[in-house]
Amino acid sequence: MPNNKSNEALLNGSEERPYPPGRIKIAEALRVLLREKDFGAITTAEIARTAGVTEALIYKYFKDKRDLLHQVLAEYLEIYLRTTSMDLKGIKGALNKLRKIVWTHIHVYATDRVFAKILLIEARNFSDYYHSEPYKRVREYTDVLREILEEGIEEGVIRDDLSPAFMRQVILGAIEQLCLTGVVFNREISPDELTENLCDFIFKGIVKPPRK
Amino acid sequence: MPNNKSNEALLNGSEERPYPPGRIKIAEALRVLLREKDFGAITTAEIARTAGVTEALIYKYFKDKRDLLHQVLAEYLEIYLRTTSMDLKGIKGALNKLRKIVWTHIHVYATDRVFAKILLIEARNFSDYYHSEPYKRVREYTDVLREILEEGIEEGVIRDDLSPAFMRQVILGAIEQLCLTGVVFNREISPDELTENLCDFIFKGIVKPPRK
Amino acid sequence: MPNNKSNEALLNGSEERPYPPGRIKIAEALRVLLREKDFGAITTAEIARTAGVTEALIYKYFKDKRDLLHQVLAEYLEIYLRTTSMDLKGIKGALNKLRKIVWTHIHVYATDRVFAKILLIEARNFSDYYHSEPYKRVREYTDVLREILEEGIEEGVIRDDLSPAFMRQVILGAIEQLCLTGVVFNREISPDELTENLCDFIFKGIVKPPRK
Amino acid sequence: MPNNKSNEALLNGSEERPYPPGRIKIAEALRVLLREKDFGAITTAEIARTAGVTEALIYKYFKDKRDLLHQVLAEYLEIYLRTTSMDLKGIKGALNKLRKIVWTHIHVYATDRVFAKILLIEARNFSDYYHSEPYKRVREYTDVLREILEEGIEEGVIRDDLSPAFMRQVILGAIEQLCLTGVVFNREISPDELTENLCDFIFKGIVKPPRK
DNA sequence: TATGAATGAGGTTTCATTCAT
DNA sequence: AATGAATGAAACCTCATTCAT
Numbered sequence: 001m002p003n004n005k006s007n008e009a010l011l012n013g014s015e016e017r018p019y020p021p022g023r024i025k026i027a028e029a030l031r032v033l034l035r036e037k038d039f040g041a042i043t044t045a046e047i048a049r050t051a052g053v054t055e056a057l058i059y060k061y062f063k064d065k066r067d068l069l070h071q072v073l074a075e076y077l078e079i080y081l082r083t084t085s086m087d088l089k090g091i092k093g094a095l096n097k098l099r100k101i102v103w104t105h106i107h108v109y110a111t112d113r114v115f116a117k118i119l120l121i122e123a124r125n126f127s128d129y130y131h132s133e134p135y136k137r138v139r140e141y142t143d144v145l146r147e148i149l150e151e152g153i154e155e156g157v158i159r160d161d162l163s164p165a166f167m168r169q170v171i172l173g174a175i176e177q178l179c180l181t182g183v184v185f186n187r188e189i190s191p192d193e194l195t196e197n198l199c200d201f202i203f204k205g206i207v208k209p210p211r212k
Numbered sequence: 213m214p215n216n217k218s219n220e221a222l223l224n225g226s227e228e229r230p231y232p233p234g235r236i237k238i239a240e241a242l243r244v245l246l247r248e249k250d251f252g253a254i255t256t257a258e259i260a261r262t263a264g265v266t267e268a269l270i271y272k273y274f275k276d277k278r279d280l281l282h283q284v285l286a287e288y289l290e291i292y293l294r295t296t297s298m299d300l301k302g303i304k305g306a307l308n309k310l311r312k313i314v315w316t317h318i319h320v321y322a323t324d325r326v327f328a329k330i331l332l333i334e335a336r337n338f339s340d341y342y343h344s345e346p347y348k349r350v351r352e353y354t355d356v357l358r359e360i361l362e363e364g365i366e367e368g369v370i371r372d373d374l375s376p377a378f379m380r381q382v383i384l385g386a387i388e389q390l391c392l393t394g395v396v397f398n399r400e401i402s403p404d405e406l407t408e409n410l411c412d413f414i415f416k417g418i419v420k421p422p423r424k
Numbered sequence: 425m426p427n428n429k430s431n432e433a434l435l436n437g438s439e440e441r442p443y444p445p446g447r448i449k450i451a452e453a454l455r456v457l458l459r460e461k462d463f464g465a466i467t468t469a470e471i472a473r474t475a476g477v478t479e480a481l482i483y484k485y486f487k488d489k490r491d492l493l494h495q496v497l498a499e500y501l502e503i504y505l506r507t508t509s510m511d512l513k514g515i516k517g518a519l520n521k522l523r524k525i526v527w528t529h530i531h532v533y534a535t536d537r538v539f540a541k542i543l544l545i546e547a548r549n550f551s552d553y554y555h556s557e558p559y560k561r562v563r564e565y566t567d568v569l570r571e572i573l574e575e576g577i578e579e580g581v582i583r584d585d586l587s588p589a590f591m592r593q594v595i596l597g598a599i600e601q602l603c604l605t606g607v608v609f610n611r612e613i614s615p616d617e618l619t620e621n622l623c624d625f626i627f628k629g630i631v632k633p634p635r636k
Numbered sequence: 637m638p639n640n641k642s643n644e645a646l647l648n649g650s651e652e653r654p655y656p657p658g659r660i661k662i663a664e665a666l667r668v669l670l671r672e673k674d675f676g677a678i679t680t681a682e683i684a685r686t687a688g689v690t691e692a693l694i695y696k697y698f699k700d701k702r703d704l705l706h707q708v709l710a711e712y713l714e715i716y717l718r719t720t721s722m723d724l725k726g727i728k729g730a731l732n733k734l735r736k737i738v739w740t741h742i743h744v745y746a747t748d749r750v751f752a753k754i755l756l757i758e759a760r761n762f763s764d765y766y767h768s769e770p771y772k773r774v775r776e777y778t779d780v781l782r783e784i785l786e787e788g789i790e791e792g793v794i795r796d797d798l799s800p801a802f803m804r805q806v807i808l809g810a811i812e813q814l815c816l817t818g819v820v821f822n823r824e825i826s827p828d829e830l831t832e833n834l835c836d837f838i839f840k841g842i843v844k845p846p847r848k
Numbered sequence: 849t850a851t852g853a854a855t856g857a858g859g860t861t862t863c864a865t866t867c868a869t
Numbered sequence: 870a871a872t873g874a875a876t877g878a879a880a881c882c883t884c885a886t887t888c889a890t
Contacts, residue, residue: 020849021849022849022850038337040252040337043883043884043885044884044885044886045883045884045885053850053851054850054851054852055851055884055885055886056850056851056852056853056886056887056888057849057850057851058885058886059885059886059887060849060850064885064886065884065885065886095419120336121336121337122337124332124333124392124396125250125252125333125334125337130396130397149418152418156420157419157420158418158419158420159416159418159419159420160420161412162409162412162413162418166390166409166413167413167418169386169389169390169393170386170389170390170410170413172389173385173386173387173388173389173390173392174381174382174385174386174389175385176385176389177381177382177384177385177386177388177389178378178381178382178385180336180385181381184336184342185342197374197378198382200373200374201374201378201379201382201417202417202418203417203418203419204371204416204417204419205413205414205415205416205417206361206364206370206371206374206379206414206415207307207369207370207371207415207416208368208369208370208371208372232873232874232875233874234874234875255858255859255860256859256860256861257858257859257860265875265876266875266876266877267860267861267876268861268862268863268875268876268877268878269874269875269876270860270861271860271861271862272874272875276860276861277859277860277861444870444871445870446870446871462761464676464761467862467863467864468863468864468865469862469863469864477871477872478871478872478873479863479864479865479872480865480866480867480871480872480873480874481870481871481872482864482865483864483865483866484870484871488864488865489863489864489865519843544760545760545761546761548756548757548816548820549674549676549757549758549761554820554821573842576842580844581843581844582842582843582844583840583842583843583844584844585836586833586836586837586842590814590833590837591837591842593810593813593814593817594810594813594814594834594837596813597809597810597811597812597813597814597816598805598806598809598810598813599809600809600813601805601806601808601809601810601812601813602802602805602806602809604760604809605805608760608766609766621798621802622806624797624798625798625802625803625806625841626841626842627841627842627843628795628840628841628843629837629838629839629840629841630785630788630794630795630798630803630838630839631731631793631794631795631839631840632792632793632794632795632796656852656853656854657853658853658854679879679880679881680880680881680882681879681880681881689854689855690854690855690856691855691881691882692854692855692856692857692882692883692884693853693854693855694881694882695881695882695883696853696854700881700882701880701881701882
């Protein structure tokens, strides 16, 4: 792996300026708790207890409870944005890239349930989410997908009578829906299988081609 | 319209046993408030004030605040389930039915923003939602879609190498994602256009067919 | 049994003017519920539901919830006052009477747990109880005991250097304490055994008489 | 007084870790209010107001309103348990000890009306009281009495044909009944006189010994 | 850097009670 | 004689947040 910096480390601040222990413990506590319950059901008291610090300390490092979630989400996004662009390197052809990014996306949801929960369940509930910093990062993330679609159109392998933005929505919606139930009911998610089927769907549609 | 009972009336209980005025006012108050803000941001005090009744009355008719939402949601579902099966009557061909149900689905989100908000934003946030009564109704709703897909497979117009359940997920995910932004940013949603494009996508896929 | 009127009937009003069915059902409902839970934990809604009437009806027949309890208690007292004076008839000697009344008292607590609960647990909790109508009936009840003690003093079989009022308190306290645990923990209470031991205690004290 | 730690201090936590001021004020407020009214008639708002703190603080230090009462009661018991065992030191003879403990017991009720009220009136009304922590302390308290009785039996001064547990019940019941009216009607209670009479009753019984 | 103490503001819920019919 | 509808008042409690140290 070319990553000279582990994800773990990334969650704890930059190398030169690592986060103070209290801040690390708090963010980690939230991650732990999110594994078990909704953000809304988690109290600051609980976070503090889990982190082994006082509630007041949370407000030293975070503007408020929401900000804590946003920052934790931002840290995840940081990681997965890197991973994604890394993963696409060296792949040729828009369709191959598309397949790859679909797989990566599903894979993340499959393996990192906390991240998945935040994105699929919690985030959209905050009315200000769609104007928040993390949402902008998410857009960066999904923009990669749009760029691949544009690339495919230019390559001539993807139809040009549907807007890339529209196609991106459909693909993302499909991915999220497919993963949502897995996340909600804590079921296994198989990236390989889902990617295979989804790309099959996306590429060819569901209408049976007429017999020759 | 063949409906001999208006939707309005349906929200007020059965014809013989209409809901008491207080109950109607409370449910209506919630609907009004949901137009403007998140369920979580709505207080029982607010609901009571808007309804012109006392807070206590809410608890006469509903187990708790959540139950109120569930019941309001259930009433919506009741209506739209009827509408949906009504709408499909007389349509021939699975693909035509599919197109119709996609249109209906989008149309509902486009016109009934309160219902859309509950379903797209609030519902999934309640950890117990996926085990709740309303969710079962939603399943009934989406099952109609699956049946259409099965019909299409039998007719031989829809491919049989992807499971109907899978296809349903993809289609639903796409619809929801497409409507979500409209709902969140309070933008117009065009059922005709979206349906047109979405069915085009779904039916044929995005890969450009090779020139003959 | 010389009683030409059953207890059951007594609870339902006088013979010529029986209580209306609603009032009977409500009082009975309270008795039923008291078998299982504290008066404080019983709500008017519960009483109404159990009685199969509406809450409003309770207020037709009773001033308020407390009054309902007081009336139910009064009805019990009515019954047991009759029983007691009946029971003492024909018994000769203050000590025999004393033994008899102790037995009766314990026997009532042993068999009628609802009555026992009201008297041993609920009643004293109401600050106004000691000025209430039922309390006056209770005094009548305990006065019988005092009269027996006075009789014994006159007969010369009971010491005259302790006031009858004082002795009554001690005896009643002992009975109540002995029954209380039985009632609280829903254990069997044996009137025969308790009476035997208690009278033994009361009559002779606990100090071992010096050897002759 | 050999006590190197005042009761006052005991109510405020251990010496090294005194309770925070808020907690002390709240407990004290409840004690003050109990002097005037029933626990059930005291509201958390009232407690907070009297203590000069916010209602929320009550819930920082106590699980709920009941827990507050339990803890206050526990603190009293702590004190009186110490006092009791202290008081018995140096007394010879089971009967003397018995007399002493009766006096102490009555004396406590006579002087500390709040404690008396909790124990004689409030406590038994809480259905869970008999399974609560404070009740266990009360048992410790009354066990001392039983031990004295056992000692007396061994010494040969107390009759051995009645079980110590039974005798304890009778004695306790008598004490409580005797004090109850004093407490309820806010009348003076004379420990000396009551003890004198009660022990006379207990030791010798009420039956006049036959003339020699 | 971190804590202990305390708060403000409101939240949901409960329950006895009333009144028009 | 009984009900259906509604209420008033307060109760208990939660939780994010602040501030002095």
